[in-house]
């Protein structure tokens with residue numbers, strides 16, 4: 001603990017699993033804060049705003065402010081801003097990412113604005129009037145993903161090959177007691193039809209670390225990334241030059257670490273974030 005000044009916690013699978021708190025995780029975070037450590041939170045979940053995470057964390061007994069929260073939704077908004085973008089973004093995603101992009105002053109259009117709740121057939125898609133000014137496509141987690149949404153994104157991305165194309169993250173699965181499809185599955189559908197890859201802004205992309213460093217003036221070697229997933233959290237930490245700690249309360253297991261095909265080896269592991277001060 002003394003080796004690090006800043007702790008970046010993933011949330012799903014680290015602080016909570018589904019609706020359940022990971023025992024002791026909140027106490028660990030409070031203890032770090034009391035010792036004067038900086039604690040930040042970084043999630044690939046794009047469905048909530050940063051303010052909603054402040055509220056959720058407080059329900060789990062963790063105090064923080066909006067500026068301590070970094071999410072793939074916020075990353076998408078920050079990335080679009082960094083591209084001196086003009087126009088409107090077509091968004092496949094939930095309200096969290098919609099809000100973050102709008103808060104950055106960027107206009108969005110979603111399928112419900114264009115089609116209401118209607119499913120559009122290929123013949124109708126051929127004839128529809130396309131609003132002008134859509135110069136970007138953002139894909140995040142979308143629990144109501146449809147062929148209509150996919151078809152419109154495909155059209156926009158093929159119409160203009162310089163059109164901005166961003167994914168909030170590409171996690172294959174969604175953290176849940178039952179394995180459910182993650183944003184990566186939705187992104188795979190869009191990129192297959194688009195025939196090109198999006199810029200990914202969530203972990204393991206290191207896009208956000210530059211933002212975090214600029215904002216907080218932190219030292220990479222004195223920063224520890226704590227997460228439950230090798231191919232996002234730990235890969236992000238390693239690619240960003242941070243210390244890395246895998247917790248075994250979420251997606252990845254020690255067997256995954258030891259798998260001969262795995263190249264992402266964390267510096268530390270803990271059975272749980274709750275045991276940081278015990279082990």
Ligand SMILES: [Mg+2]
Nearest residue numbers: 010012013228
């Ligand atoms: Mg996680």
